[in-house]
Amino acid sequence: MQSSLFGFTEVQTEDRFALQNPQLLRVALTGHEDVLARKGAMVAYQGLLEFDAEYVSRQRRQARRHTGEGLDLMRCSGQGTVYLANLAQYVHLVDVDHQGLTVDSAYVLAMDSSLHWEVIAVDSQFGISGTGAYNLSITGSGKVALMTSGQPLMLQVRPDAYVNADADAVVAWSNSLRVQMQAQTSSQSIRRRRGQTGEGWELSFMGEGFALVQPSEQLPPQVADIGQGIRAQYGMGQQGAAGQNQGNIWSNR
Template identity: 60%
Template sequence: MQSVIFNNASQQTAERFSKQGAHMLRVGLQDGDDVVARAGSMVAFEGIVEFDGEYQSQRQHHSQHMTGEVLPLMRCFGQGTVYLANLAQHVHVLDVDHEGLTVDSSYVLAMDAHLHWDVVSVESQYGIPGVGAYNTLITGQGKVAITTSGSPLVLRVTPQQLCSVDADAVVAWSSSLRVQMQAQTSSKSIWRRRGNTGEGWELNFMGDGHVVVQPSEMLPPQQTSFGQRLQFQQGAGPGLGQGGAWGPR
């Protein structure tokens, strides 16, 4: 059998986390060196690999229940290689240091099992309880794989170069950044979108770090099952918090 499809054969590498094409993650597993991944994201594996539901602490479970920032995870362990993907989104591998990374849980694909995660929030500039949003803070030293809808834009933020991002397009950012949520509006009610521009909440970033923005304000279909029509969510809520310093690859 001959075909150009065989150009997409598995790419052997010594790296633990590596991209298999633009839309798939390849993770090498050894005994005692587990990885946690988005539940249901396995598309293939080689060797002796097992999967189990990931334990969540009482704090993590409570935070997800109260905020709606849900990160469903499974543990992958054994000896072999596992391939992960989510809705053919673009995959990116980040090196996270001890300060951590803040990311919308919808775009977390996998991470080293020894990393810690929790839900964090940022309030709006108006200081109104409940006006703000929630993201996932990942801390420790290790690798995290995230996804984006399309090729992302990475903005460099410095004390001299601030940036503002649509809250529905932001994916992740560095913890070294100060984040403020605001809505530029002339309406008497801050709950209304500004004018007829179609723009809503935005995040202002200050400090020294990076911000990842995807070319889409659409969240991918979530929690779909066989026989159900895939539904996209528009403006399902901005993602925020205090995140970590990281290095994109």
């Protein structure tokens, strides 16, 4: 048999985490350390591997109920190689060090089992209930595989150059940064997106570190729903995120 498909063979490497291509992750397991992966992310494996649902403590279950943020993980163990992917998202490897990493759980594909994570809050500068956000703080030493819709942009944040980004486009940032949720609007019009620009909440990053954004936002255009009102504005109708993106990374909260 002959085909150009044979050009897409396995990439030979001794690295534990390695990209087979921009959208497919390969993790080698030797039996000494497990890997935690997004539930259902396994597309293939070789060797003697086992897949089990990761135990979730009572504290994390309570945090998930109150915030909607958390990780649905499976533990991959044994000896062999597992291949992970999710909806052809672009995969990126990050070495977590003493600084730590804050990330939206929707963008986590896999990570070393030695890493620790917990839910943290990012509050609105207005102090208005319901306008803050929750994310995951990942600490320890190890690798995390993140996913983005399209090729991302890594922004360097310095004390003399802070960064603002659309809250729906932000994927992750370093824990060393000070972060605040904000919008150039008044409390009277908090339910209306900023003026007629279509821009809503944003995250402001200050300090020294990095912020990772993707060329895609969680919400579709304001006219995604045929009709009027708040649901049309935020794309929650049949033509919006709720109707068209069933089961993708944005609906796993």
